Amino acid sequence: MVNSPEDQKYQLFTRRAGLISAGMLVLTSGLIGRMYFLQVVGQDQYKLLADKNRISLRLLAPERGKILDRNGHSLAINRTDYRVNIIPEQADNVEETLEALNKFLPITERQKKRILRATRRQRAFLPVTVAENLDWETFARVNINIPDLPGIQPDMGITRYYPEKDLLAHIVGYVSSVNEREIGEDPLLELPGFKIGKNGMERILDIRLRGKAGNSRVEVNVMGRVIRELSRNDSVSGDTLNLTIDRDIQKFTADRVRDESAAVVVMDVHTGEILALTSTPAFDPNDFNLGISQKKYDVLLNDARKPLVNKTVQGEYPPGSTFKMIVALAALEAGIIKSDEKIFCNSKYQIGNSTKYCWKRKGHGHVNMVEAIAGSCDVYFYEVAGRVGIDKIHEMAARFGLGKKFGIDIPGERNGLNPSKGWKMATRGLRWQGGDTANVGIGQGDVLVTPLQLCVMTSRMVNGGKAVSPSILLSEKDSIAAVPEVIPYNRQNMKIILDGMDAVINKPIGVAYAQRMIKKDMSFGGKTGSAQVRRISKSERDKRVLKNEEKPWIERDHALFVGFGPLENPRYAISVIVEHGGGGAKKAAPIAKDVLEFMFTKDKV
């Protein structure tokens, strides 16, 4: 059959249209293949990318644990404050934004530098703190002008606050911003405005106080705005720490020595719980918390009375006459002297070819042990120390906690120094001399103690010999306190020592008789001490020994006192050191008396 031209046109069309249809089919298969490749082969990878787009993990900062005193009074708490952050990513130009912000909230060059450094260091979507602790008006002003401040994010945060200001600065310490070296594996430390403990208990118990970070998985849109929360792990607040400190006693003590450079430790003799631990002058930890100015810091640093040092555990002082009980007990235990044996004091004591002196120019005359303690006779103790020897004294001092730190939860604790023959040979390469023993006999020479050690020593003397250790954290209710071992000494011997300490205060022969308690049902005992800061030279002694008041402050003796109360069944021990305060009886004993009286009154209520 011959096809007509129209039929030929039709056939040509059908052929070619079929060809193109086939081509379209192939291309469509290509689409299906591509869809299979993306949605079946690649789906896991793309799902991950989609989630990366939409999900953002945000850390939730835990609330820092509070620090309370033994009665639940707040010592370190958290307060809401107003702050302003900048998110570098959202600011077109950080510097310009800060410039604009300056109109509402003054920013110093120093702050600006710090912010710019921080923005360079961390990821651009993390906020950097610009200013904290703003008053409401400034905060409101910034909020109103937000449209003109790209990248600025007003925020309400939590700031550590120390309501008692300088009262417990040395114990509680302070928190401050994390510096670059401290950033470790805990991602919390990278959170803007996060603070960690830099001193005191805040530092050494930082991990316990810090708590655990929570997190919140949030869905964000393309602008990074949070659309909704997908899941949340709440943060775990840090532990609340209950201190053994009694805020009221601490406050009374601190007020009592506010104008001195002093250290006072008050302790429960049976448990070792520290009731007050005062070191003056102190500082306001709130200053550090907010970032202290260099000027203010320099003032603290250059103060001769060293406000930054916690003298109760970091200060090492010669114990002076407060050491005499150790010597006396060592002698009685060694049996080299009877308590009623009298030794004659004419104010001079010859040892080898050097002469040592008693503090009392006229001498004490014939004194037994109780009298020697009461009158703090130096000659008696030169003699007794010489008889008993350094080894026994060293051993006894160690039993009462001298020369070694206790490992208390306060930073900077020092060992003090409980000298021995071996120590001298090891450190100075010299043999121990009789003169060394005589010096140690009156608590001078090489022996050094901290006020905390003196207080523990006193506790162990008056509590029946329990070797209590000091504690600053109130132990959890159900934890069984380790029973302290008992120091093996003869009760009769200790009674003689305590009689001597009684006599110091309550007998007319006592050096601190003036400080006895007049009030009914109140009594205390103790021992004064005056620690020579500077050796008195022969020529000076020949002329005239200057009275403390006549010397420059820095050369005056340290005034010491250790005490306990009440006399019957003692409950409290106290140690007082007033740096360059002069005589222990005049300067330190009255402080101890006032503090103990305050505590007795408090107990009665």
Add this chain to the structure above:
Amino acid sequence: MGTKLQGRRRSKSLFQKLSELNLLIIVVVIMIAGVGFALLYSVAGGAVDPWAKKQVIRFVLGMVGMVVIAMVDIRVWMFLAYPFYFLSLMMLVVVSITGQTGMGATRWIDLGFMNLQPSELMKIALIMALARYYHCLAKEETGQYMRLIMPIFLIGAPVILVLFQPDLGTALLIIIGGISILFCGGVRLWLFVIGFIAMIPAAFGAWNYMKLYQQKRVLTFLNPERDPLGAGYHSIQAKIAVGSGGVYGKGFVQGSQSQLNFLPEKHTDFIFTVLAEEFGLLGGLGLLGLYIILMGYALIISMSVRSQFGRLLSFGIAVTFFLYMFINIAMNLGMVPVVGVPLPLVSYGGSAMLTLLGGIGLVLCVAIHRDTTISRGGAFA
């Protein structure tokens, strides 16, 4: 001959024509548009405003127009082919001179109630004009070179105007759609081979002519990671959306990429990514299936029609429809550079919707009049 006798029957009545409308195709069209409504509802965060409601209204109007077009005698359309082409060309000229500028391109005439894109009308007008031209040529004439001058002018004039806008996607659609009709109309095969070879230097010429953003798009297509936050962002985010949809999808209004605005142009050119993300591979295949039914119908019609005009018209519309679909989906899947081509009947937009429904109306018209013979001489001969 029997076939000729059948073709000489009286014209059908309106009722007859209505009853011959292919219901399956109408249902398929409604289903495709329905997918569009659902997706526009979804990308609005689960709301009929601002897109879904308007789209439904346009669709309903378009459907009425589609049926009306199908009812009209095919010879009327053939008669109107050149005037319609001329009108569209004039509108393109007007747009080039005074049209509204949006997105760096001049494309619209503001009709008050909608923005009309003459380039959309031109796609249909060109097919009609070319179909008429080849209908009127004798078999021997189709192969003559002199007979190529007219079609090249018919294709070339709107392409140049569209390129001036500049709208590369539409220009491509017009060229490929036009050439496919030339191909099926009977132009010599080897001319296409030569033409294809000539494309290569032309492509370089086009590169120099392209605007910076278009060059960027091509470069970005070749390597999207080149600039992941800039020009490559759309490509990458679209791929993530499609891929993360997996086989079953994330669920209606549950697509994180679209709901959280990671997707660009998600209500227009990138709406397929929303479908792929929320309904997965199955959703994508389903829509593709509907398109294949629609195009397959147009192709089958084109091969069973008595008049060359009807064949070429139906075929041209099928090809145009395919080009829309293929270029858009390929772009959504990151297979071709980003060019402004909507997903037919689904993307938000009035002009394309009207064009496509009008085109389908013509296919239905061809189907109803498949036995009508038309002399080479003219429309009502």
